[in-house]
Amino acid sequence: MSVSVRDVAARAGVSVGTVSNVLNRPERVSGTTVDRVRDAIRELGFVRNDAARQLRAGRSQSIGLVILDVGNPFFTELARGAEERAAALGLAVLLGNSGEDPAREARYLDLFEEQRVRGVLISSVGEVTEQLERLRNRGTATVFVDRRAGDLPFSSVSVDDVAGGRLAAQHLIEQGRRRIAFVGGPRDLHQVRDRLAGARSAVEAAPGCMLEVIETESLTVRQGSLAGAAIAARDAADRPDAVFAANDLLAVGVLQAAAQAEGLRVPDELAIIGYDDIAFAASTVTPLSSVRQPSHLIGQTGVEILVREAEEPDTPREQIEFQPELVPRASTGA
Template sequence: MTTASPRRRASVSDVARHAQVSVGTVSNVLNRPDRVSEATRDRVLAAIAELSFVPNGPARQLRAGTITTVGAIVLDIANPFFTDVARGIEDRLARDDYTLMVASSEEDPERESRYLRLFEEHGVRGVMVVPATDDVGHLLTLQARGVGVVLLDRPSPTPALSSVAVDDVHGGELAARHLLEQGHRRIAFLNGPHSIRQCADRLRGVETALASAGLDPAEHLVEIALGSLNADGGESATNALLALEDRPTAVFCVNDLVALGALRTLRREGVDVPGDIAVVGYDDVAFAAELFTPLTSVRQPTHRLGETAADLLLAGHDAPAEHVVFEPELVVRTSSTAPGGA
């Protein structure tokens, strides 16, 4: 059995030959239709339809001197939190006819740098980046070369880079304070690497809540390192937690995907939630309220994060850098509070 070769993509020259006009006339129909007579324009449009011609977007942008593509790099697009943020970006860009390209760094600085290079080679107007580490020197260099940069989901360590973030220290504090109010005095925190700002800030919030309650974090907090910031990582970390001799009575997870893995493991091992162990997540993604045991979670304004980041990027190089910080809120559900509880 033979497979047909893919059809060659029609070019501007193909359209010109088919319509019996010059390449310049085809270009005018595509970019300046008012300069072409109606009869000629109709002939060219008919040729475009017959040949299924699709204009080369980057080439048109270069000729016109305008760029309508932007990039976004997040830690993991499979995480519903980042999917929702990307939707906010996309909705804002669509109002001005911009196109979004999205990539995942997988928390890998080298992978992040590779995508930044590819985006720059593609000629994007700017990039929105969730940095994989605290080092933003490469982003400052990129901005100096004329590519707009906005830090996404983290505050900027420098006034030169615009940023949109949520107060993750306060978010961690909200989660831990809630668990303390439920009577828990030994809390596990399933956390990612401290090189990721969100992980470090949420840990600071937990420690602040414990200290404010007169409790020493060294005695009352058990931090368990995650191999990955997803459900599989949550399962592995929860297995480690269950093996502890002095088992914590509450678990705070750095995000809702990790919490999903934790809940899955606890249910499989016959551990009652919240009777034996209470669970709190972070992000309040769409599935949090739909789980077998609805998940208490720290809510972030995901769509507004994306919209605001896109707004800052589209403001252009001449606009002063801005730093926007949103406040999180705790959404209490069954996973941390027994029926009739506070």
């Protein structure tokens, strides 16, 4: 049998209104009364119906976060940044992992709309403009993270991935590499397209260099390992002498495949650079060069913009774009 606010009031010997104040505005109640009510709550095992309270208030104390891959440490750190900033503002983060599946992403957006969250942060995989506009029209702020909103009427917090792709390819070229393979996919992901575009621009500006694209099904270690094994199986004259992987998980997979192959030493025969600079990039057997994104800061900044827009819906939209940073290590011979 569930315990009600009336049960707590009876046990504490106070009114229902006093219990409500203790739960929501304790500063209005004397300290001894607060203690008496809280003792009654513990003794009875009372748990408030926060969903009902939020429906009455018309807004939630939570925000939704939809990310591409919860198994990717980049998104883990982004979520940690969002949670820390949200907690400081008295909010909670509800996490949804789309798994790079547009249908699952759409279901999370529907769920967050039903839950009447205060706002939604999203690193999208599908076409979500219509859903996000519906959310905003109902008073739910929405902000893109890890991708630029561009011409869409939303705020965003991202990194200049074109510049990041250019940084990675230029670094390989400066290390004397001329046959570069870009490993990444699927290409309908904005991040993959932009990083490839940056790499392509760097290679096209370097005489005698060429860029090969090896598309993967997803951005995982397994897919990187498959791509690396395919590279290792080629004749030496037909192999690239460098790999730019669209993220660090792919790069780790390529690195593993190279370590298992004969005559494919890293970085002598194959230089490898990743993207994101996740926590264990520096701890791989051959420390991995990478392009760093401020993942924690992206999450924090996204929450700050989201809360501001939730409180002031007419505030101008913002598109904040951080600059990436090259982190050279042993995998490129740096």
